[in-house]
Amino acid sequence: MRVLVIGGNGQTGRLVIDEALQRGHKITALIRNPSALPAKEGLTIVKGTPLEPSNIESAFNAVQGDIPTAVIVTLASPQVKGTRVMTNAHENLIAAMERHGVSKIATLSSFGVGSSFPNITVIMRFAISRTSFKHLFEDHNQVDMTLKKSGVKFVLFRAARLTQAKKAPVQFFGDDGKGLGVFAGLGGDLEG
Incomplete structure (x- = not known):
């Protein structure tokens, strides 16, 4: 299976x-x-940004006869008022996915987005509502709505924090993240 990764240069x-x-x-x-990004066997690197639809099209067509069958997004959204980096990228990706018959996307989001907001700590609720985190979360909330309306099959990974922890089993807490806990995160190795 070929997967298109957006944001593959980050940690x-x-x-x-x-x-x-x-x-x-x-x-x-x-x-x-x-x-x-270092070259590796099985990795095709395409220069561009998901904010430019023609770059996404180039990525889908980078390997003749081997179009990606799924998309994984690990982009970071800037903490700037009015940012729509994540939202615009997803709108462009969904349009390209529809053109190419691709129906699966997985996006790194954040605990506190969408219906998980009530289950985060009071400190995080304050930070999201009163600091520049607000702008990042507004963009992520818009992505949440965009994916739900799109008709594509999607997974939103709502990590509480990202660490370089040891390999651990994947756990599912539902859309609201109830029971996740404040110290949950995505480790350096994945199982599952």
């Missing part, structure tokens, strides 16, 4: 790429600076 994106390659998948990574 989490690199973990996702490495894990997928170890599991025998082929990866196409759309990144702004191709020289920042």
Whole structure:
């Protein structure tokens, strides 16, 4: 299976790429600076941004006869008022997915987005409502709604925090994240 990874140059994106390659998948990574990601067998790197539809199209067509069958997004959203980086990227990705008959997308989101907001700590609720985190979460909330309305099959990974922890089993807490806990996170290795 070939997977298109968006945001593959960041810490989490690199973990996702490495894990997928170890599991025998082929990866196409759309990144702004191709020289920042080391070449690996099974990895096709395409220069570009998901904010530009033609770059996404190039990524889908990068390997003739081997179009990605799923998309994984590990982008970070800037903490800037009015940002729509994640939302615009997802709108562009969904349009390309529809053109290519791809129906699966997995997106790194955050605990506190959408219906998980009531289950985060009071300190995080304060930070989200009173600091620049607010802008990041507004963008992520819009992505949540965009995916739900799109008709594509999606998974939102709502990690509470990202760490370089040891491998642990994947746990599912539902859309609201009830029972997740404040110290939950995504470790450096994934099982499941």
